[in-house]
Amino acid sequence: MNFMAVFRKEMLEQWRTYRFLIVAAVFAAFGLASPLLAKFTPELLKSIPDVPPELLAVIPAPTVVDAVAQYVKNMSQFGILLALLMTMGVVAQEKERGTAAFFLTRPVSRETFLLAKFAALTVTFAASLTLAAIGCWYYTLVLFELLAWRPFLVLNGLMLVIFLVYMALALLASTIARTNGVAVGLAFVALILVGGIGSLPSIGEYFPGRLFSWGTTLMMGGSDTAWPAFGISLGIIAIALLVACIIFRRQEV
Amino acid sequence: MSSVHIENLKKYYGAVHALDGLDLDVAPGTIFGFLGPNGAGKTTTLRILTGLARPTSGKAQVAGIDVLKNGSKLARRIGHLPEEPAFYPWMTPREFLDYLGQLYGFSSTERSSRTRELLALVRMEDVSRRRIGGFSRGMRQRLGVAAALIHHPEVLFLDEPASALDPAGRKEVLDLIETLRGQCTVVMSTHILADVERVCDVVGIIAKGRMLVQSPREELLERYAVPAFEVEADDRSALSRWAEDLRCLPWVTAVAPENGKLRLTVKDVQTAKRELLPLAVKAGLTLNRYEEVRPSLEDVFLQLVGTESVV
Numbered sequence: 001m002n003f004m005a006v007f008r009k010e011m012l013e014q015w016r017t018y019r020f021l022i023v024a025a026v027f028a029a030f031g032l033a034s035p036l037l038a039k040f041t042p043e044l045l046k047s048i049p050d051v052p053p054e055l056l057a058v059i060p061a062p063t064v065v066d067a068v069a070q071y072v073k074n075m076s077q078f079g080i081l082l083a084l085l086m087t088m089g090v091v092a093q094e095k096e097r098g099t100a101a102f103f104l105t106r107p108v109s110r111e112t113f114l115l116a117k118f119a120a121l122t123v124t125f126a127a128s129l130t131l132a133a134i135g136c137w138y139y140t141l142v143l144f145e146l147l148a149w150r151p152f153l154v155l156n157g158l159m160l161v162i163f164l165v166y167m168a169l170a171l172l173a174s175t176i177a178r179t180n181g182v183a184v185g186l187a188f189v190a191l192i193l194v195g196g197i198g199s200l201p202s203i204g205e206y207f208p209g210r211l212f213s214w215g216t217t218l219m220m221g222g223s224d225t226a227w228p229a230f231g232i233s234l235g236i237i238a239i240a241l242l243v244a245c246i247i248f249r250r251q252e253v
Numbered sequence: 254m255s256s257v258h259i260e261n262l263k264k265y266y267g268a269v270h271a272l273d274g275l276d277l278d279v280a281p282g283t284i285f286g287f288l289g290p291n292g293a294g295k296t297t298t299l300r301i302l303t304g305l306a307r308p309t310s311g312k313a314q315v316a317g318i319d320v321l322k323n324g325s326k327l328a329r330r331i332g333h334l335p336e337e338p339a340f341y342p343w344m345t346p347r348e349f350l351d352y353l354g355q356l357y358g359f360s361s362t363e364r365s366s367r368t369r370e371l372l373a374l375v376r377m378e379d380v381s382r383r384r385i386g387g388f389s390r391g392m393r394q395r396l397g398v399a400a401a402l403i404h405h406p407e408v409l410f411l412d413e414p415a416s417a418l419d420p421a422g423r424k425e426v427l428d429l430i431e432t433l434r435g436q437c438t439v440v441m442s443t444h445i446l447a448d449v450e451r452v453c454d455v456v457g458i459i460a461k462g463r464m465l466v467q468s469p470r471e472e473l474l475e476r477y478a479v480p481a482f483e484v485e486a487d488d489r490s491a492l493s494r495w496a497e498d499l500r501c502l503p504w505v506t507a508v509a510p511e512n513g514k515l516r517l518t519v520k521d522v523q524t525a526k527r528e529l530l531p532l533a534v535k536a537g538l539t540l541n542r543y544e545e546v547r548p549s550l551e552d553v554f555l556q557l558v559g560t561e562s563v564v
Contacts (some may be wrong), residue, residue: 005355068310077255098339102400105303106356107325252306 001113007145010120024128031132035139038062064144068219071136076212083163083188087170088172090117092183100253112247125163155215165208165233168240208233256281256408256438262311264297271297287442288380292461295442298412303333304426316407332406335375336413338397342386345394346377358435371399390392398429407508427452446550458557465557480522484515495536499529
């Protein structure tokens with residue numbers, strides 16, 4: 001099975017080039033830090049000298065909702081950034097270095113070459129997000145109260161879907177680009193486009209970013225859903241991978 | 254049936270005609286030297302034959318397989334060493350060859366024995382557990398040859414396999430290619446004439462995307478051979494003066510002085526043999542060497558391609 005051989009090599013590469021460790025460490029740090037920040041930010045504010053007592057009076061006591069909100073905020077910023085940074089060079093770099101040409105004269109289909117990379121990155125991000133979630137769940141328990149595990153699981157699943165959207169777009173950018181520099185530029189254009197359009201009130205409802213608010217609402221006990229945004233996110237992933245495969249199949253490396 | 258068959262192959266990059274109707278046939282078991290100046294179309298041809306690039310038009314077959322239609326079938330029959338083989342720097346040679354073995358579907362036992370065998374062939378057993386990232390160019394080239402041979406390919410494509418190596422590295426790689434004689438068909442592109450003269454049975458000379466000539470090496474040398482003599486003397490100024498005199502003689506085609514040595518190409522060998530030595534004595538030269546030189550591939554190449562494109 002060539003796919004498994006290439007996938008194993010990709011996983012080993014994630015490990016040996018410290019990509020896995022970097023993502024896991026950053027995610028774990030933000031997972032642990034989120035409830036801590038929620039708990040101690042008001043305390044820190046209170047310890048600043050000369051803060052007017054009127055202001056101190058309006059700072060609310062931190063709750064579990066603040067811990068979850070802090071977690072979602074951190075992951076939505078740094079998670080997406082990491083998803084782009086870790087993915088945008090993976091194909092362009094191999095084309096630039098010559099390893100792509102060296103391996104594509106072997107019995108490895110171009111689809112396998114791309115999809116194995118995506119699968120390995122998915123495993124890296126899923127494992128790292130699991131670490132972050134465990135860290136956040138544990139510290140929230142220690143500092144606040146027990147988090148309902150089912151909506152928390154759904155929240156993390158939705159966050160993974162969002163990361164996969166950006167990873168698929170970055171992989172497409174990396175496939176289109178001939179050099180790493182161009183891939184970086186294209187990936188950030190994708191970030192600005194998806195983020196920018198997603199922030200428009202009427203269209204944003206259907207964009208991947210909406211999944212963050214769906215997950216947060218679930219954590220607060222709400223029953224609001226965003227299935228169209230979920231479907232569109234999966235659609236973006238599938239289309240980005242399909243287009244990347246078609247382009248790569250026709251590309252001279 | 255030919256191992257490699259190309260018919261009227263064209264590859265255009267906009268206005269640039271990298272290949273302009275190339276024809277080529279390589280017989281099985283041959284070490285074929287694909288010779289040409291830089292930019293002649295050698296790498297483009299090899300990229301098309303290995304499935305990395307698509308031709309604009311024309312036909313290309315390797316081991317009877319149409320290179321445009323059967324990518325995975327082709328991959329199992331060919332080996333390819335690019336001009337600068339690229340590796341994952343975090344892998345060791347052992348891991349790298351084992352990984353390639355997996356791609357070809359070898360069992361674990363097969364992979365382990367083939368890896369050992371190839372590491373011995375390219376003399377890399379002692380560095381087999383070191384990361385490739387720290388390897389020299391010569392070591393990478395040797396590992397590239399091992400990688401190209403992992404699956405016992407029928408046709409092996411080597412793109413400038415020794416061009417960027419130091420003399421010792423070049424010798425090692427050429428020796429390695431020599432050992433493949435009779436085991437598989439080797440198509441080796443290069444612009445280094447001495448490498449072709451040393452290992453290739455058949456030579457094809459390409460320029461501006463077209464095959465100028467294709468023939469067994471010895472036949473080519475005979476067909477295009479230019480009668481030549483070399484004379485060496487200590488007195489360089491006397492040698493230069495004599496060179497001027499020789500240029501006026503009707504049976505002399507060209508005189509090329511170089512570091513105390515004269516290389517003469519002549520129209521009439523017999524006259525040259527009769528008159529050259531007496532003329533040297535008359536010019537007051539004390540000769541260190543006088544030799545009727547064997548025509549080289551360089552002479553043939555210069556005739557066919559022209560001096561302006563030689564690199």
